[in-house]
Amino acid sequence: MNLTAEGATVRYPGAVADALADADLTLAAGELVAVVGPNGGGKTTLIRALLNLAPLARGSVALDGRPIQEWRRGELARIVALVPQREDTPFSWRVEEIVGFGRYARRGPLEAMGPDDTAAVERALTRCDVAEFRERRIETLSGGEWQRVRIARALAQEPRLLVLDEPTASLDLGHEMELFELVRRLVAEGLAALVVTHDLNLAARYADRMLLLDGGRIAASGSPETVLQAELLSRVFRWPVAVMPLVDGPPQVLALRPGQDHPRYS
Amino acid sequence: MKAILILALLAVLACLAGLALGAVPMSPRVIVAALLSPDAPGAAIVRDLRAPRVVLAFVVGGSLGVSGAALQALVRNPLADPYLLGISGGAGLAAVVAIALGFSGAWGVPAAAFLGGLGAIALVYRLSAVAGRRLDPHILVLAGVVVSAFTGALISAVLTLSPAEQLRNAFLWLLGGFTAASWSTVLVFAVYAVLPLLLLFGSARALDLLSLGEEPAQSLGLDAPRARRVVYLSTSLLTAASVAVCGVVGFVGLVAPHALRGLLGPLHRRLLPAVFLASGGFLVLADAAARTAARPIELPVGVVTALVGVPLFAVLLRRTLR
C-alpha cells in the first residue's frame, strides 16, 4: 500500500483562494500520520483530494502507482476506509447493519453475504468495543458510541489504509485513548493510518509523522519534535503556546493564558 | 422471510377483495364461476372490468410504493413521495391541456400525461445540473418544488380559461381513477415497468449507502453519481407512467414505506419487495372502496387514498415520535 501526493491543489468552485495548495505527501504501510492545524486550514480538503472526493486543480495523487482518478469506487473501498467527520442518516439502522455496510465493497450488488463477511463484521465490532450494542438502533447511541460504530464499519472493510477525520471529537478521555491505542495496534499489524485531529498532544504521542496544515499549505512536516515548535505553533494557531519535552516521549503543547509565562513543573 | 409471506398472503386477499367488491354486489360463488368460465353470469364484469383493474392497481401501487421508498433514500428524507420531484405537475399540466383541447382517443390523455411527466423529469434534471450539483438531494428537492409550483400555476391558468365543466372534469381526472383499465393497459404498463422495477430492486444496497450521505457512500465503494442517476430515472419513469395511467394518486408512495420501515427495518433488500406487495394491496383495496362506497357512483381513487392515508400516516407519525 503506497499513497503519494505531489503538488496536490484543490480550489472549490467560486472560491477566491485554494483550499489546498501544493501538498506533497507519502503514506506507506505500518505508519501513523497525524494531520493537524487550525480550523479551515485544509485538513478535510487534503483527505478529499487524496481519496478523489474533490477534483484536483493541479498536481497528482497516486495509490499503488495508479492515479487516484483511475480507481473505481469499489476497488478503492477495498484498500482505503474513510470515517468522515460528520454523518447523519434519516433511517433507524441497527449497529450491526451499519457495520455490515463495510462489506458491500467486497460483494456484487446481488451477491449474498458469506461467512467471511460475518466474521469480518464480528471482528470489527469486538475491536471497537461495540459488540454489545449490535442490536441497538443508531439514534439511541451517544456521540462517542456512534463514532466507534463508524470506525468498526471502516475496519469491516479490511482496508490497508485507514483515514480518520477527527475521530475523537465526541469521545471521552478513556475512549479517546482506547481509539488511538487501537489505531496504533492496527498500524503495528501493518495498516497505514492517516488521522486528522485537533488534539496536538495525542497526535504527538501516537503518530510516527505529523503534518501541520495552515491556510491550505503544509507549514511543517516530519517527526513530532520537528513539527511542534512553539514559535511556529503560536503563529499558526494565533495563540501563545509553550512546548514542553517529555523525558521519555514526544513534546507536549500547552496553550498559555494571557500574561502567563512558560509554566514551571516539577 | 416470514414477513414477506404474510404480506404476500395479504396481497392475495386484497386482490380477491378487489374482485369481489364493486358497483354490482356479487357472491363469492358467482365470482369463482365467472373466473372459471367466460360464459358464467357476471363473467364479463369480473373478467373484463374488475380483473384488469385489480391487476393494474396492484402493479401501479407496487411501483409507486417502491418509487417512494427509493426516493426517500435518495433525498434522505422519509417524507419524500414520488410526486416530490414535480412529475405530477408536469403530467397533470399536459393532461389538463389535452382535456381542454378535446383529445378523445383512448390514448390521447394518458400519452400526453406521460410526455408531460417526462418533460418535468428533464426539467428537474436540467435545473439540478445548472446548479452545478447534478442530482444532489437538496438541489433535487428544490428543483422539484420549483417545477411543481411552476406547473401548478400553469394548470390554474389553463383551468381558469376553461369552461366550468372542463374544470370539474380535469379535476376528476387529476384526482385519479382506474376507470379506463383494460387488459391492454395492464400489458403496456407491466411490460414498461419491468425494467425500472428490476433496476430499483437491484439498487437495494446502493440505496442503503445513499441514505448515509455522499461521502460515506462513496468511501464504502458506491459510485454515487451513477447510482443516483439510475434511481432517479427509474423512479421518475415509474411515476410518470403511473400518472399517465390513473392520474395523481397520493399517499401510496408514502404510507407503506413508512409503516414497513418501522416494522422490518430500513434495509432495502428486505424493504423493497415488502413495500411492493403492501402498496399494491393498498391501492387494490382503495380502488375497491372507490367502486363500492357510494355505488353506483364511483369516487376518485385519489380521494380514497387521501382519506385513508392521512389518518394512517398520523398514527404512524405518532408511533415514530413516541
Add this chain to the structure above:
Amino acid sequence: MPGRRAALLILMLAGCRDAPPPPAPGLTDDAGVAVNLGEPIQRIVSLIPASTELVFALGAGDRLVGRTSWCDFPAEALAVPDLGNGIGPNIEAVVAARPDLVLLYKSASNRSAAEQLRSFGIPTLELATDRMEDFDRITRLLGAALGRREEAESLVVRTARDLDSATVLPSQPPTVFILAWDRPPMTLGRGSFLSEILERAGAKNLFDDLATSSAPISIEAVASRDPDFVLVTGSGEPAIAGRVEWQVVPAVRDRRFLRIDGSEFNRPSPRIADAVRRLAAELRGAMR
C-alpha cells in the same frame, strides 16, 4: 366538437342548482327576493339561454341589450351583444349595458353576482331554469315582469298542450344510459332536464334511482344494468365505441347509440316539445 360542447353544457346546467322556494304573491324571484320593477322595462340583460329564448317568445326580444355566449336561439339572439358567461358573469360589462332588468341564473356560484348587481341598484331576477316543472313558473314570472302576462299565459298553455301531444308512454319503455362524460364516466340522474326529456320521449333512464343531476359511475354498474341504448351528444361515432373497457356493455359493443344535438336538450325553453319529439323519433328509428 359541437357535441362535446353540448355535453358540457348539459352537465353545467345539471350540476349547479338548488331547489327553488314556492312562489310568493307579487314579483318574487326564485331566490325568494321581492323585486321592485318600477317603470316599464326597456333594457333587459338576459344571462340565461333559457330566459333569452323566453324573452323572444314573449315578443320582447327587441328590448334585449345583452346575452351570454351560450344564448344561440332564436337566430335573432345572435344580434344581441354578447356579454360573456352566465355563471360568474362579467359585472362590469353588464353594468355598462345600463339594464333596467337582469335575468340571472340562480346558483351558489352566482350569489355574489346577484348581490353586486343589486348593490348597483339594478333589479335582478334570479331564475332556476333547471327542469321542466320550472318552465311554467318562469314564463309567468317573466310575463309579469315584462308586462306580457297574456302572451306568457298562452305560451304556457300552448307548450303544455304541445308537450302532452309529443309525450310517448309505451307499456315497456326501453332503458337508456345517458353518457354525459367519458373520462371519468359520468351520467345524469333523474334530477336533470335531459332525463325528463328522455322519460317523456318514451324511455327509462338507466340511472333514475340517482336523485342527483350528475354523478361519476362505474362501467360495471352500466354493464350489469344492460341498457337497451346509450344516449350520446353530438354526431359521429362516440369516443367510447372503440374503447376496450366499454365493450363489456352490450349496447356499446353492438353500437346501439342514440345521438342528440341541439341546445333545446339543455334547457327548459318553449322548444321542450320539440326536444321530446326529436328524441322520440331517434328512439323509434333505433328500435326498428
